Amino acid sequence: MATILYSNYSSYYSMIARLCLAEKQVIYDLHDVDIHIKMEQFAPEYVAMQPNMTVPVLDCDGNIIADSRLILHFVNKHFGGADLFPAADAGEIEKSLELHYAFSIEDLTMGNALRKSPIARIVLGRGLARASRRCLLMMKSHPELTEAYTKKLALEEERKRLILSEENNYAQMQQRAVDLCDMLEEQLTQHQYAASAQYSLADVVWTIFLARLVMIKFDHLIAERKNLSDYWQRMSTRKSYAAANICTKIPVSKLIRIIFALLFKS
Numbered sequence: 001m002a003t004i005l006y007s008n009y010s011s012y013y014s015m016i017a018r019l020c021l022a023e024k025q026v027i028y029d030l031h032d033v034d035i036h037i038k039m040e041q042f043a044p045e046y047v048a049m050q051p052n053m054t055v056p057v058l059d060c061d062g063n064i065i066a067d068s069r070l071i072l073h074f075v076n077k078h079f080g081g082a083d084l085f086p087a088a089d090a091g092e093i094e095k096s097l098e099l100h101y102a103f104s105i106e107d108l109t110m111g112n113a114l115r116k117s118p119i120a121r122i123v124l125g126r127g128l129a130r131a132s133r134r135c136l137l138m139m140k141s142h143p144e145l146t147e148a149y150t151k152k153l154a155l156e157e158e159r160k161r162l163i164l165s166e167e168n169n170y171a172q173m174q175q176r177a178v179d180l181c182d183m184l185e186e187q188l189t190q191h192q193y194a195a196s197a198q199y200s201l202a203d204v205v206w207t208i209f210l211a212r213l214v215m216i217k218f219d220h221l222i223a224e225r226k227n228l229s230d231y232w233q234r235m236s237t238r239k240s241y242a243a244a245n246i247c248t249k250i251p252v253s254k255l256i257r258i259i260f261a262l263l264f265k266s
């Protein structure tokens with residue numbers, strides 16, 4: 001099988017796809033999509049493949065899977081190795097995935113960033129405005145993709161409302177992150193893994209969730225829960241974790257380049 005993953009190093013959902021592929025020991029080509037500086041997700045060829053203009057996308061022999069949750073199931077079903085969604089535990093695993101995907105990690109991450117420094121608010125504001133401008137520009141040069149760019153534009157506006165406006169949802173997101181950690185702590189009293197007695201797709205997503213908590217310096221939520229600390233220790237030392245190149249810290253040089261692009265590039 002010719003397998004290509006379109007991914008971005010620090011993207012949360014790309015990491016989910018990479019970790020799942022690593023768990024199943026799939027050999028694939030990694031195509032890095034620069035979603036921050038060059039904004040390659042807005043390129044017409046990419047939009048044709050993923051109209052929502054997001055990473056990850058998995059191309060498996062021309063079969064396009066353009067969402068991390070679908071990628072989890074596709075990879076588990078079509079590649080060898082351990083079954084990460086065994087029928088006996090499917091209900092519990094799916095319930096756990098549902099809880100995970102109902103949470104907006106983007107709102108937590110960005111909401112947290114802009115409370116860390118006044119500059120972050122300016123940078124994020126400019127970044128969102130830049131994405132909107134790009135949509136409008138692309139609509140003009142590629143009218144056949146107007147529908148996709150219009151949808152994306154609406155999403156950028158919604159992001160501004162949820163993250164930057166007075167009616168932002170940061171307090172709810174913070175509380176939900178705590179609730180999810182409590183839920184995991186409780187689950188881990190019943191079994192060694194997040195949703196069952198064996199490693200499953202649920203562990204793929206919760207590992208990335210915990211890695212993000214570490215990245216945004218919310219690791220106290222892990223440290224103050226005994227089972228969760230032990231779980232994080234086990235998950236972050238699995239072979240797959242290193243193979244998937246999980247990001248818990250964006251290198252400063254990269255961060256500076258991103259900030260510069262958001263502030264000054266058109």
Ligand SMILES: N[C@@H](CCC(=O)N[C@@H](CS)C(=O)NCC(=O)O)C(=O)O
Binds near residue numbers: 013014066069
């Ligand atoms: N539901 C999608 C969400 C993907 C998503 O939001 N990806 C982010 C990066 S983590 C993205 O591509 N952002 C770029 C953009 O929205 O322009 C999935 O699970 O794959």
